[in-house]
C-alpha cells in the first residue's frame with residue numbers, strides 16, 4: 001500500500017466534504033518552494049477541485065474546474081481505471 005497524506009476540504013462548488021490524498025512520493029519529489037497542484041474529480045455534474053498544497057500540507061489556494069474533457073482512447077481509460085481501484 002502506498003503512503004499518502006490526507007487533507008480535508010469542503011468543495012466551494014457543491015459543499016461536499018472532500019478528503020484529498022497526496023502520494024508521499026510526489027510530495028517528496030516536488031520543489032518545496034513551489035505549491036503542488038492537486039486535482040480531485042467528483043460530483044454531479046462532474047467537476048474538479050484544484051488545490052495548491054504547500055510543503056506543510058496546507059492548502060494555499062483552490063479553484064473549481066467545470067469544463068472537463070477526457071481523452072477517449074484505451075490508454076487513458078486504462079489509467080483512469082487504475083486510479084479508480086487505487087486512487088493514491
Ligand SMILES: [Zn+2]
Pocket residue numbers: 011012013014015016042043047049
Ligand atoms: Zn464539488
